Amino acid sequence: MEFSVNQIAAMIGGKVEGDGERVVDNLGKIEEGKEKTISFLSNDKYENYIYQSNAAAIIVKLDFKPKKPIKPALLIVEDPYSAFTRLLEEYNKILTYSKSGVEEPAYIGKNSTLGDNYYRGAFSYIGNHVKIGNNVKIYPQAHIGDNVEIGDNTIIYQGVKIYADCKIGNNCNIQAGAVIGSDGFGFAPQADGTYKTIPQLGNVILEDNVSIGANTTIDCATLGSTIIRKGAKIDNLVQIAHNVEIGKNTVIASQAGISGSTKVGKNCVIAGQVGIVGHIEIADRTTVSAKAGVSKSVKQTDTILSGMVGFEHKQFLKASTLFKRLPELHQQVQHLEKIVLNLPSDKKN
Known part of the structure; x- marks a missing residue:
């Protein structure tokens, strides 16, 4: 599935700098820089990759200033990582929710109902008196027992x-x-x-x-x-x-x-x-x-x-009591150390 850079900008609320009509058909890592992909730059240590990238577009933050010429179009947003995450979510929805209908064989029991735009994968099982909402995707070999209720837009994966x-x-x-x-x-x-x-x-x-x-x-x-x-x-x-x-x-x-x-x-x-x-x-x-x-x-x-080390129970209980008192005991040791160091010498002249 293909989108223009301008369409993606509208999706994530970004500003385009460069050719907004360039075509994107996949998402990728900035270090790979493949054609027709879109990536993001949020960590400065990856900046060098942007100058050698053949990607269609790269999502960057508001204050990004290129130090060299670049080929990709830029999509300028406040938070590139969050914007790319949102793009991943939308892409995943397109892939996931594109499935619909029933793959045979699939079983559904008595008095069970399904909403609109459902998907039932091969060898899936739905018991009796089940209520399933709209846009639910049930992948192959999933088992749904009697009287189960499933809300809208839920995905039940394989097995x-x-x-x-x-x-x-x-x-x-x-x-x-x-x-x-x-x-x-x-x-x-x-x-x-x-x-x-x-x-x-x-x-x-x-x-x-x-x-x-x-x-x-x-x-x-x-x-x-x-x-x-x-x-x-x-x-x-x-x-x-x-x-x-x-x-x-x-x-x-x-x-x-x-x-x-x-x-x-x-x-x-x-x-x-x-x-x-x-x-x-x-x-x-x-x-x-x-x-x-x-x-x-x-x-x-x-x-x-934080922390847990298993050993003999009675010893553990004793050690736990002491462990909790370590700061107090440390202070006492420091106090005694000062006293000892300040004791008068018993050496004879």
Whole structure:
């Protein structure tokens, strides 16, 4: 698909300097400089590439002044990175939402309804009493269980599994292999050492504008709902257990795990390989650094947590007590050091 530089300028709100009728048919890196592509320059260390580029256009910031002649047209904006991101989003929409209709074989159950401009990929499965909104794209081998509801403009990629009774909002994006609504890890220990399965009867709710990464698993609630609030972004390979609640606009990086019934606040940042125990609350705008373990509630907003090393439990408890007192102990050592250094000498004349 081709666009003129002028059309792209109108799309991202930029001013054209140079030939606005040049044709763009792809996006590319500034260091590659291929013909008919558009790129951006936001970091000065990449400036040299602009002078050797054969690209149709490059997005630059307001104060950019070329030091040499350049071939590409310039698209001048306040923030090149944000403008290029917006362009990527629009390009992705064109690619993604261009699909429509039904690829056979595909199954749809009784009393299920679909809105306008849908796409159903080959070998996709839609159960009974499912309600699907407008412009929803369901890719091959996706499974959507009975009584599921899916809002407008949501994309369900290849191999996604959405269990019965789950609710997916508008403008959601669920990447390949994700599982929404699988059983929570609920087992009751018995007197003989065995475990009895606790039925998991709840569901999962994804509110609007939620993104779920590839092979991420979100367990259904034992009773009630596991809830991912509006605007949350969850990376690949994340485990979210039953009855967890993730707050609005919180982001969670790969391989993090959140145990059952924990509530994570709004605008939190959970880095990679973080582990969070169950039945606690994490305050709004908390940041948890990579590989950290969170073992108790965080009550203060804007808290930053880091660090966890596993070793024998009793030693760990003792060490934790001392670790928290390190600043105080350090001050005491410094104080004692001054006293010792100022002691009178006991040497004889």
